[in-house]
Amino acid sequence: MTFFETLVALLAVAILLLQVTRRMRLPYPGILAAAGVAVAMLPGAPTIPIDPPTALALFIAPVLVDSAYDFPVGAARRMLLPLFFYAVVAVLVTTGVVVSISMLTVGLPIAVAVTLGAIVSPPDAAAATAVLSNLPVARRVDALLKGESLFNDATALLLFGAALTVQARGGLDAGTALQVGFAAPGGILFGIAFGFFVSRLRPITENTVGGTLLQFVYAFSTWLIAEHLHLSAVLATVASAMTLATLSSVKDSPRMRVHSFAVWTTVVFLLNVVAFLLMGLQARRILEAMSAEELQRAMGFAAIVVVGVILARMAMAFLLHAVVASRHRRGGELAPFTSGETLLVGWAGMRGLVTLATAFALPADFPERDLVVLTAFTVVLATLVIQGATLAPMIHFLKLGRQAEVRDELKAARRSLAEAAFLRLEKEDGTEAEAIRTICKDHWTASTDANETSPLDRRRHLTIAAVLAQRQRLEELRDADQIGATQYLELQEDLDWKQLSVDSDEDRRITES
Secondary structure (H helix, E strand, O other), rough: OHHHHHHHHHHHHHHHHHHEEEEEOOHHHHHHHHHHHHHHOOOOOOOOOOOOOHHHHHHHHHHHHHHHOOOOHHHHHOHHHHHHHHHHHHHHHHHHHHHHHHHHHOOOOOHHHHHHHHOOOOOHHHHHHHHHOOOOHHHHHHHHHHHHHHHHHHHHHHHHHHHHHHHOOOOHHHHHHHHHEEEEEEHHHHHHHHHHHHHHHHHHOOHHHHHHHHHHHHHHHHHHHHHOOOOOOOHHHHHHHHHHHHHHHOOOOHHHHHHHHHHHHHHHHHHHHHHHHHHHHHHHHHHOOHHHHHHHHHHHHHHHHHHHHHHHHHHHHHHHHHHHHHHHHHOOOOOOOOOHHHHHHHHOOOOHHHHHHHHHHOOOOOOOOOHHHHHHHHHHHHHHHHHHHHHHHHHHHHHOOOHHHHHHHHHHHHHHHHHHHHHHHHHHOOOOHHHHHHHHHHHHHOOOOOOOOOOHHHHHHHHHHHHHHHHHHHHHHOOOOOOOOHHHHHHHHHHHHHHHHHOOOOOOOOOOO
């Protein structure tokens, strides 16, 4: 099979597996990685090479831009201590644990051990988010998990780059130390400046397909330019995306926003799927290159590392809980998480895309490369399967889910929005203004009784019935050749927007699987 044929076949398998994970309520990354291993073991399975320098930019940059653009800056300010603790301290401690295990068990050189630690230390919120999107928890827990995955990548990749440089140069000199020290602040400054520059280009391409294309060019360019300047590509990418989000306004084109959201959701999901499948396919080459004795050594070492990173994460979670509780008793503003929330955050330390991509990025001649890559993949697979599969039951058992509260928050926010619209039009004259005010008032004063049929529900049903009648008439016009293809699509889109505007939340949402 050619590369393209193989990729199409893998995506077809992925679509099937995604339906299985959706019905079983399991995070999809672990299942896809296991499927990649299973496919790799089949006779005649293809070997798909991965270019190491391309791996990080291809798989990580778009994911970071997508997450950072939507991450609220206010939440980062309020949770500065927990974010710093998990993004920096926890990553360094976990790396230290892995370094100790590596040197005491298999005797890895310290630069190689630090590289492995940097690869497996940052948790990825993708799997946790997949569970929490269907089973919401407290906002601050959700914000911490998402924010942590933005910033811990920077710490891990700075360590990763420094370890690779030290390994390549045979030691740490003043130039390397200076370069590593400037990488983080330099990356942030460059990202902010580049974000300002791109924000000036956006109006030129607004409401065009080229505008969406510009977003991807900017995401990859930020990463690649930062890499060439020896700056932190992660921090540059995150800073640029947050800068763009800050500079956006309520007058930005809604059409562009909807189109961009649809494209980015699909592309980021595709990159996740491909990365996990490709990582599974690498397993065969690694396993074939190892003797039985080497494989036994590698699997035993990988199992110890898995236990080490899970225990380190749990210890860090409860250490932070103790620190925040102590500060809160002395008058600190930040209230500690409950013990259940702390346990959940500690258990939600699944490794994912960043660990895979950094493992891909190891040079082919890196010492003990197969051992490092196999260990990284084992950590990803084990944490996704063990922790990912038990996250939802843990939330149920600890009674941390807050679906009812989220629904109430959403209803209250909608009433507040309707109130704002009503007050804006309150003094406007004319039947048109009165009609809109009536709709807004119905939303504002809508009853919360689920058994009561409100004017809103009746208007929704009547609107959908009218739209369906219009769709039927539009099909008849096309069949009778009374309307051109372009005009048909334009009117079809108009009807889609009308129907979506009154559909339920469930009907409007597109899930990952």
